[in-house]
Amino acid sequence: MATIRELARLCGVSPATVSRVFNNPGVVNAKTREQVLRMARQIGYLPNQSARTLATKKSFMVGLVWDTDHRRPGWRHPFFQEILIGLKTALSGRGYHLLMLATSGEKSHDAYVRAVRRHNLDGVVMIDSGTWDPSLRRLAESGVPCVGLDRPVRGPRATYVTSDNVGGARLAVRHLHERGRRAIATITGPAHTRPGAERLRGYREELSRLGLPQRPEFVVEGDFYLSGGHAAMRRLLAADDRPDAVFVAGDEMAVGALHAIAEAGLKVPEDIALVGFDDIEVAALMSPGLTTIAQDKAGFGTAAAEAVVAMINGADAPPPRILPTRLVVRGSSSPSL
Amino acid sequence: MATIRELARLCGVSPATVSRVFNNPGVVNAKTREQVLRMARQIGYLPNQSARTLATKKSFMVGLVWDTDHRRPGWRHPFFQEILIGLKTALSGRGYHLLMLATSGEKSHDAYVRAVRRHNLDGVVMIDSGTWDPSLRRLAESGVPCVGLDRPVRGPRATYVTSDNVGGARLAVRHLHERGRRAIATITGPAHTRPGAERLRGYREELSRLGLPQRPEFVVEGDFYLSGGHAAMRRLLAADDRPDAVFVAGDEMAVGALHAIAEAGLKVPEDIALVGFDDIEVAALMSPGLTTIAQDKAGFGTAAAEAVVAMINGADAPPPRILPTRLVVRGSSSPSL
């Protein structure tokens, strides 16, 4: 393991100069610079990041808070994988690594805050695991640049990224309306979750705009999971007045709904048209394929990386980033597909 | 940011003693130990990991090599998410963090090896992305403890974890045989991949054991993806002599196969029974549900963590770990489900 001192000696310069070659190349004589670089390559010199971090307080690492406690649902959402990869890619393009924070049992007292401090993390990205851990608020307040994914985090150095849930829901309802449906119900996410609430709002807004009535019996709450969607659809089917279309606020629930409809001996989309939300992989694999509102998953990662790096570089917290959603039409709303 | 010096001063002891309290508590007087710990908590002292790493060469970080280049398929496999979480959890239980390595553009020259050295990573886990990057071999040879997931890595400080692909395939074939099927075909993974080759071998072995003939026209190669499974099944259906069961070496391909069968106007499992491999989430969401060979996804992570930590602690490379698979029966092989 060659050190900077060794490399300096070999080149007949001081360690400081070598350091400059790597951190502020412009300021050092071109000839020496080349020589140092050449020699560095030759002896396989690599600056030691721990030493650098110790001296500069910059680690070039961003922490990822992702509570994957198996007792909570949510951690399996296929969604996260793409976000994660997008994030990793975008961060690495900017010279940062991603450190997956683990609370190693000591869930107790602000494990995340501590990890951030111990490791000199430059920033943090938090994936919403659907729970509200008070220590996360403290993390955001601790001053590290923080970006929430689908989780509203605010502060002088904190912001968040989310999808246009309202707009997406409106897109879904409008699409069903254009397909001639008029009795449009919805299966919502849990009312206390942000996406759940926002998608319901979008549904209502678009209904109003279209001049369709708001029918309370057409709004059933689900849980974002398969079984919840299944149960909710059964309730909708049991009512006297059956909807001819349902906007389901999450694809997994939509799959559950699809099954419930089939069990009732009805057909999709002939009897009931369905539009989901998320565009998870399964959506394309079902038959009929699931029409859905696609979220820009990779965009989440990119936007988060941009925001956190900007704040690391001293910028104020950028405003929340609302990513556009888009309608993907498949068989569940279109007999021809 | 309290430092060790400050804490020492406050306690009226030397920094060395404080250091001992955290690294070798047994050796320090109980009273002082308690006092130091109390004061540490009070002023919020946390040992700085960079300084520690600089002094000890141990970072308590394990690197994750996961080539998610979008030009390659495979990175999306839902499989990985569970492995990743299992790995993270198991590592953190042992006091290690997971650093997601990114080759930040410089795919070029051994980016991984360099990252490992720069960051003093204690070990590395590599997820097979289906390609054979020569730099990974060099990584394994560079001496860091290495564990491959589904990728045979060998060396004095390298080992790997994989599923019992042969046994799983045999399980699948036996199950179909027990269900009364005799014309059992298979859709394989690419022959050059290890799981692809092994599952085919298992299929053949079990056929022999059962006294069923090996019929070349019943072996069609797929690509582990939806479209490959679809195409392969169409080829099987186009033949004069149709199989009454198919062992599909991957769930995604099985979904494609399911669609191809439906398009041909045939029914699963009545006309053709299907068994997949992996037990990805979709398997349970299809209708009929997909009978499949489940891999122990979380077990991958745990086994990898165990192996890498053992080697970090000086153990020799443990032998490859072959995880058992298990049959999950659903509707695609069982009319009653």
Place this chain on the structure above:
DNA sequence: CTGTTAGCGCTTTCAG
């Protein structure tokens, strides 16, 4: 443009 000099915060002999 370059070298000298102090650290960054912690660990680790080596004495005592």
Place this chain on the structure above:
DNA sequence: CTGAAAGCGCTAACAG
């Protein structure tokens, strides 16, 4: 059981 002292490898003023 404890303290003093010497680094780990790098950066950052400050002179020159």
